[in-house]
Amino acid sequence: MSKSNQEIQDEFDNLSAFRPDWECSCSNCDAIPTVGELGLCGPCTWGEADTMNGAWWDDKDEARYEELRLLVEAMK
Numbered sequence: 001m002s003k004s005n006q007e008i009q010d011e012f013d014n015l016s017a018f019r020p021d022w023e024c025s026c027s028n029c030d031a032i033p034t035v036g037e038l039g040l041c042g043p044c045t046w047g048e049a050d051t052m053n054g055a056w057w058d059d060k061d062e063a064r065y066e067e068l069r070l071l072v073e074a075m076k
Ligand SMILES: [Zn+2]
Pocket: 026, 027, 028, 029, 030, 031, 040, 041, 042, 043, 044, 045
């Protein structure tokens, strides 16, 4: 069974919320990137130093994000 448009939209929104934002610095410590929606860097979000420099996001996440983005675009 394929996913409904709503499920695709939800997954895209969830993933987008975590996409690193390299334009915006952390509102707490000025580090980049920040976690999309939160405006905080990885360590300030999770309290884990190994989430620095966008380490919470990998190539697989980016590929999935791009795939979903195209599906969402196609729904419009
Ligand atoms: Zn920070």
